[in-house]
Amino acid sequence: MNVQELLLRYDLSSRAALYTRLKVLGFELAKDDNDKAFATPEQLVHLDQLHEHIKAGNKMSTFVRPSQVNVVSAKTVQSSVHSTEQEKAKKGLLTEQPTVQGANAEVLLESLVGVIINNLNPPKNPLEKNRAxxxxxxxxxxxxxKEIEEIVGRKxxxxxxESYCIIGGWKFIAKGKSGNKTLWGVEQLKLLIKRYFVL
Known part of the structure; x- marks a missing residue:
C-alpha cells in the first residue's frame, strides 16, 4: 500500500502525520522498483492497531509498540525513506493534528463500539485469523x-x-449482496520481491 493510499486509509491530511505514526512504531517504509515507498502487510497490521488506539481517544505515546520490523527490498537489505517530513518527524518538530473532517456520528459510534468489543474480547491469535x-x-x-468482523475484529x-478494502494484509472485495448483506471475496496481498542474480 503506497503513501497516498495510507493517507486515505487513516484519513490523514499530511505525509508528516503518517511519518509520525511510523516513527512511533519504529518502521521504515520499503521502496518498489520505481523508488516509491509502500507499507508491507505486516506493517499495515500494526498501523491499523495504532489507528484504532488513536481513534479510541488515546495518545500515540501510550501505544504498546511492537518489536522492530526490518523490511527487505530488492535493492537494499533494509530500505529507508528519506524525506523532509521524516527528518522533521525524527527531530520531534512535527506533531499530528487529529482531524474528524468527513467523519459522521454513525462512523464514530461504530468505531467506538468496535474498540469496546475488542477490549472486552481480546483479538484472536493472528495465526488463527490468517488460517481462517x-x-x-x-x-x-x-x-x-459480520463474518469478516468476527474474524479480523473490524468491519x-x-x-x-473502489469495490474493495484492505485489512491487515488481506483484500476484501465486494462481490454482491444476499438480501441486505454485502458478500465479500477474500484475497491475500502478495509482497513482490524481485531477485537479482550476478553472473
Missing part, C-alpha cells in the same frame, strides 16, 4: 460483513471509489 482467511480464499468462500469498509 486463507481457507476462505482457497475455497472461494464469500463472507458477510470492512470500501475504499472511496
Amino acid at each position: 482467511l486463507k481457507e476462505c480464499e482457497q475455497e472461494n468462500l464469500l463472507l458477510t460483513t 470492512p469498509r470500501k475504499i472511496q471509489g
